[in-house]
Amino acid sequence: xxxxxxxxxxxxxxxxxxxxxxxxxxxxxxxxxxxxxxxxxxxxxxxxxxxxxxxxxxxxxxxxxxxxxxxxxxxxxxxxxxxxxxxxxxxxxxxxxxxxxxxxxxxxxxxxxxxxxxxxxxxxxxx
Amino acid sequence: xxxxxxxxxxxxxxxxxxxxxxxxxxxxxxxxxxxxxxxxxxxxxxxxxxxxxxxxxxxxxxxxxxxxxxxxxxxxxxxxxxxxxxxxxxxxxxxxxxxxxxxxxxxxxxxxxxxxxxxxxxxxxxxxxxxxxxxxxxxxxxxxxxxxxxxxxxxxxxxxxxxxxxxxxxxxxxxxxxxxxxxxxxxxxxxxxxxxxxxxxxxxxxxxxxxxxxxxxxxxxxxxxxxxxxxxxxxxxxxxxxxxxxxxxxxxxxxxxxxxxxxxxxxxxxxxxxxxxxxxxxxxxxxxxxxxxxxxxxxxxxxxxxxxxxxxxxxxxxxxxxxxxxxxxxxxxxxxxxxxxxxxxxxxxxxxxxxxxxxxxxxxxxxxxxxxxxxxx
Numbered sequence: 001x002x003x004x005x006x007x008x009x010x011x012x013x014x015x016x017x018x019x020x021x022x023x024x025x026x027x028x029x030x031x032x033x034x035x036x037x038x039x040x041x042x043x044x045x046x047x048x049x050x051x052x053x054x055x056x057x058x059x060x061x062x063x064x065x066x067x068x069x070x071x072x073x074x075x076x077x078x079x080x081x082x083x084x085x086x087x088x089x090x091x092x093x094x095x096x097x098x099x100x101x102x103x104x105x106x107x108x109x110x111x112x113x114x115x116x117x118x119x120x121x122x123x124x125x126x127x
Numbered sequence: 128x129x130x131x132x133x134x135x136x137x138x139x140x141x142x143x144x145x146x147x148x149x150x151x152x153x154x155x156x157x158x159x160x161x162x163x164x165x166x167x168x169x170x171x172x173x174x175x176x177x178x179x180x181x182x183x184x185x186x187x188x189x190x191x192x193x194x195x196x197x198x199x200x201x202x203x204x205x206x207x208x209x210x211x212x213x214x215x216x217x218x219x220x221x222x223x224x225x226x227x228x229x230x231x232x233x234x235x236x237x238x239x240x241x242x243x244x245x246x247x248x249x250x251x252x253x254x255x256x257x258x259x260x261x262x263x264x265x266x267x268x269x270x271x272x273x274x275x276x277x278x279x280x281x282x283x284x285x286x287x288x289x290x291x292x293x294x295x296x297x298x299x300x301x302x303x304x305x306x307x308x309x310x311x312x313x314x315x316x317x318x319x320x321x322x323x324x325x326x327x328x329x330x331x332x333x334x335x336x337x338x339x340x341x342x343x344x345x346x347x348x349x350x351x352x353x354x355x356x357x358x359x360x361x362x363x364x365x366x367x368x369x370x371x372x373x374x375x376x377x378x379x380x381x382x383x384x385x386x387x388x389x390x391x392x393x394x395x396x397x398x399x400x401x402x403x404x405x406x407x408x409x410x411x412x413x414x415x416x417x418x419x420x421x422x423x424x425x426x427x428x429x430x431x432x433x434x435x436x437x438x439x440x441x442x443x444x445x446x447x448x449x450x451x452x453x454x455x456x457x458x459x460x461x462x463x464x465x466x467x468x469x470x471x472x473x474x475x476x477x478x479x480x481x482x483x484x485x486x487x488x489x490x491x492x493x494x495x496x497x498x499x500x501x502x503x504x
Contacts, residue, residue, distance in 0.1 A: 038161045040458040041435045063160040063458050064367050
């Protein structure tokens with residue numbers, strides 16, 4: 001079954017966030033990359049963009065379809081992963097590592113409480 | 128309630144990811160569209176095409192009737208031969224595109240699109256009711272009697288004889304199935320499978336065969352193809368790879384390149400419209416279109432820079448104006464860039480014309496290319 005690391009928080013829409021200090025790294029889960037298969041293009045937000053939790057701010061494209069990526073938390077985009085834009089298959093190979101999408105400076109760390117724990121995300125994806 | 132083919136359990140067993148297509152629940156992929164696509168380009172793949180429809184037309188007046196309702200010249204078909212053809216309305220718009228086979232004298236077998244079975248059969252029955260020699264014509268929707276698979280790829284000829292052994296016993300008489308040439312069809316009595324129709328046709332741009340038979344027979348054929356083909360690199364393939372394969376070689380898909388308001392000439396399949404065969408439905412409009420009077424023209428294009436893949440519905444721009452729309456688009460697994468087809472005004476439909484594709488509000492550069500987009504070296 002899909003790998004679900006224990007140090008992350010998840011959105012129902014399959015994004016994860018790993019927080020250290022006031023900054024979170026955002027990506028999509030192993031389950032999501034497996035469902036998409038063959039990621040061929042990644043469109044990242046502009047650095048400096050203010051996003052709200054649940055706002056579509058990136059796009060991941062497989063051979064078949066384009067899917068929106070929603071920020072799991074509110075804040076300012078402070079860095080994007082150019083390596084994933086250059087080599088979109090990184091999202092398939094390392095969904096929880098090198099295949100991250102963007103870093104965000106959290107404006108409301110309280111929102112983390114509304115996200116899924118690894119256990120509840122695992123239950124949602126049935127595994 | 129979605130319809131399921133006789134091979135539904137086989138798709139579930141293989142872990143196929145299921146989607147709705149033309150009212151059917153079909154596998155879009157088993158593992159990866161790219162891997163399945165490349166298996167067909169480099170080795171072999173098997174597709175469930177049981178959702179497609181079959182219509183039999185027979186009787187002394189069957190050829191005359193079909194030459195009224197189809198654009199290609201059915202008289203070119205002798206028993207055992209098939210042809211790509213189209214069915215048009217009076218406005219020259221496409222009711223469907225299909226394959227017509229002659230199985231024996233006065234007996235024709237039509238393979239039609241899954242999403243068009245009901246409109247096609249209604250159209251054919253209405254035209255048959257008006258046909259003066261309707262007493263010498265029998266028209267049957269046999270879609271529910273058949274399942275079908277396509278086995279496609281350069282290595283298929285190395286193992287298909289193990290799936291379909293022996294000489295054919297009806298339609299084209301050949302000693303072995305690999306003696307069938309492109310567009311030929313033979314009937315084979317296969318032990319445990321009854322009678323199977325096998326044609327050397329496909330929708331991928333590769334060599335291959337399409338096999339039609341009863342449900343239980345095709346379940347056996349599916350398993351046999353997997354077993355005999357896997358040593359040659361065969362993979363089960365879903366509709367996702369079927370779509371990327373046909374897009375690379377620019378075969379039209381009904382509902383994308385073709386519809387009731389688009390003519391075969393506009394769609395770039397005018398080669399299959401035989402104006403010289405006498406009158407047929409849509410002929411007047413099609414003759415005008417052939418002599419240069421089209422409203423739009425289908426073109427193939429490639430993205431020229433790094434961009435998201437083009438998708439159906441995206442606007443096409445040229446020289447600062449919106450000039451058309453993408454009807455098929457994907458990332459090409461064979462060449463690794465975005466490709467597609469779309470409609471533009473006839474004056475712009477020339478290879479090497481620069482265009483732009485609007486993707487989520489931003490325009491990305493592309494260029495019109497000659498068809499097919501992908502060609503084996």
